[in-house]
Amino acid sequence: MTFRTSWCAIGTLIISIAASNVWAVEALPTDELISHCAVYNEDPDGKDGIFCVRYIQGFIDGAVATDERVVDNVADEYGRTETPTERAIRARLGERIERYGSSYYAEFCLGEPLPLAEVVRKVIVDLLKLENLDGRELARDVVYETLRREYPCKTNVR
Numbered sequence: 586m587t588f589r590t591s592w593c594a595i596g597t598l599i600i601s602i603a604a605s606n607v608w609a610v611e612a613l614p615t616d617e618l619i620s621h622c623a624v625y626n627e628d629p630d631g632k633d634g635i636f637c638v639r640y641i642q643g644f645i646d647g648a649v650a651t652d653e654r655v656v657d658n659v660a661d662e663y664g665r666t667e668t669p670t671e672r673a674i675r676a677r678l679g680e681r682i683e684r685y686g687s688s689y690y691a692e693f694c695l696g697e698p699l700p701l702a703e704v705v706r707k708v709i710v711d712l713l714k715l716e717n718l719d720g721r722e723l724a725r726d727v728v729y730e731t732l733r734r735e736y737p738c739k740t741n742v743r
Contacts, residue, residue, distance in 0.1 A: 613640065615715060618724035622709045629702075641705050644728045645695070692737035693729075707735045 622637035629638070695704070711731040715722070 611658070613724040615722040615724045615727050617728070619712045619715065622712050624707075625705070625709055637709070638701065638705050640724065641708050641728055642701055644725060645704070645732070648693075648732075678694075693732040693736045695736055704729065704732075704736075707731060 618637065618640060621633040621640070623633075624631065624636050626632050676729045708728055708731045712727060715727065
């Protein structure tokens with residue numbers, strides 16, 4: 586093997602190792618979110634309190650953005666060659682989003698402008714009730730279940 590070939594091989598190896606870490610996204614364990622949110626009431630403006638709020642806010646923003654995009658994609662798909670039934674379904678999708686907000690299909694509806702602090706407090710209460718996690722649950726699952734339970738969507742759309 587020549588000098589140049591060996592350096593190319595080493596360079597390729599280094600780049601592939603670095604690239605594999607770039608694509609890895611590690612999910613936040615519930616116990617780590619609990620450690621940040623446990624001090625929220627005493628120091629909401631501290632590093633941990635801010636982390637707690639931003640995680641919950643990011644979860645909500647992500648759900649809203651995803652639902653909006655899904656609805657747009659469904660509407661685009663139906664818009665290509667719509668039957669009258671498909672047109673009615675698309676209209677109903679838009680009506681639900683307009684009536685209940687962009688997170689309707691995520692199965693929670695925050696409705697009217699709601700103070701983020703209120704949502705955060707409800708999530709924190711649920712987090713602090715959890716015991717013996719042993720790394721079994723992800724923070725996103727706990728946040729999602731709290732939002733679904735505390736802010737359910739009404740199902741009677743007409």
